[in-house]
Amino acid sequence: GAGVSQTPSNKVTEKGKYVELRCDPISGHTALYWYRQSLGQGPEFLIYFQGTGAADDSGLPNDRFFAVRPEGSVSTLKIQRTERGDSAVYLCASSPDGASGANVLTFGAGSRLTVL
């Protein structure tokens, strides 16, 4: 697509529920990133995919968080047993090739998650 698309744009759930957030990157971009932005903070790195594999998942806060990218394009961020502290905007970004730090990330508009 022309840009990075994220769905849903807003998600309200109850504590303990399971949620999935979807990211559709720019066509042809091999690198895909997930960031989390809490209120009043800058984006914080969660996980980075190069193709289908997670090249770096060191930013995932705990084992309730998991992400997949089975065909090297669309990615899903999965959060189990949600907690109120998971409330944030989850940003997805893609770049043509993650191998170079000179690659510019293009961000989606984000998915705002609210856990009640």
Next chain:
Amino acid sequence: AQSVTQPDIHITVSEGASLELRCNYSYGATPYLFWYVQSPGQGLQLLLKYFSGDTLVQGIKGFEAEFKRSQSSFNLRKPSVHWSDAAEYFCAVGSPASGGGADGLTFGKGTHLIIQP
């Protein structure tokens, strides 16, 4: 590990006045440097970037930034702000040694720009 400091949480500027947003970074060598802007409900949009060469870089929407190695700074400037510039501005540092991942791009906490009529 790299880090970014944006000392000003909020800045208020009158429309038509000049603007400077501060950014200081910590990195062992010369990093890649970026400024992004985020409007309400929008994704992060790249304003400009510095990789190497001329230390004064021009970006979109009339913004520019200057890399000063001696001060570890990459301040963003605009000579005359418009009401539409009101947004959140993020400075970010990237590692030339790493394309992605935790070392790929680190953001500051942002500066909220308010434009007074």
